[in-house]
Amino acid sequence: MPFYHGLKSYIHDPARGDFPHYPGKQAWIAGRLLALRRDLHDAIGRDRRPRSLIVGSWNIRAFDDGTPRLDESYHYIAEIIGNFDICAVQEIKGDLEPLDRLRKLLGPGWEYFVSDVSTHKGGNNERMAFLYNTNRVFFRRLVGELVLDPDDLAGSDQFARSPFFAAFQADWFRFCLCSTHVIYGGTSADDKVLRAEEITQMTRMLVNRAKSEDQVYILLGDMNIEKRDGPIMQALRDSQMEVPVFPATNLLGDKHYDQMAYTVQGAATRKTRLIRSGLFDWRRSVFGPFPQTEFDMLPAGEKAGPSRRLAHADMIAHYKPVCDAQRAAAGKAPYSDFERSYGLWTTFEMSDHLPIWIELEVDYSDEYLERYV
Structure with missing residues (x-):
């Protein structure tokens, strides 16, 4: 559960000059958090199964670059991520102080690690991060990036932003998350072909790894998929990965940028079992x-x-x-x-993307015991 004790410092005291432009700041943030907690419970918490795993993904716009976010935005972002057990975040910028502030708001049970900054062409000076609740998930000491052979990708010799992966375990479930922010590049036919090819190559590599490793691979992130029935989405569906159905994730409700896919075949003895999937729209409770x-x-x-x-x-x-x-x-x-x-303005306080999530079964103890009956 996120920490709230920092709210004590948001007191309007004209004698000290505290928050002269924001009288009632403490009460405002607390009220919005209460509304947000109610919405999160209705969307995610109320129907959650005991001992399941909730995996989230969120492109948090330019976190944190340009004009600093308001204090309250950090609280709202932490409240949302705190309802996941692990969350892949895209568009982390070079300065890690904002990410560390977010981790502290999530509480002492949370950790994170990040990729290096993508400084090459198309990388947009971004990092990718995994934040995870150590009470539910533990890191299996494997982290890396997907790297292509020079001739694997037509029109480029490498991914614009190297997909970032790490291995974890929750109860009986061994899994590897691979976070991606697929190149956007533009709207021409050639640009869309490159996006589809990036997805094809990522899924090919993960499916091949899953064939020889006792773990499930989950690809997630901002894949810049515009249409549910377009060629970029088809590249994801054509993989040998399972693709849950998510609503549109942009704020206008007409783009399907953010997606997840997971392996269901391979060396893993405990298969991936999807319980639920969804999108969380924070606008009903914060910012609008x-x-x-x-x-x-x-x-x-x-x-x-x-x-x-x-x-x-x-x-x-x-x-x-x-x-x-x-x-x-x-x-x-x-x-x-x-x-x-x-x-x-609100997209730079929260994001221009809505977070997505899946709930997976992770307790296979009954099946294991039944082998001996």
């Missing part, structure tokens, strides 16, 4: 938009109390002075039209 029409239809209990829903107009009114002060502190002018820019 939560349309006024939906707000008007809410039961009375959701319009009052600390975890109440807030209409989109209320969110904008609250955050305008906060954003103005944030940008002034960074030496930037305020947005000329905050209401119009609000959606863009």
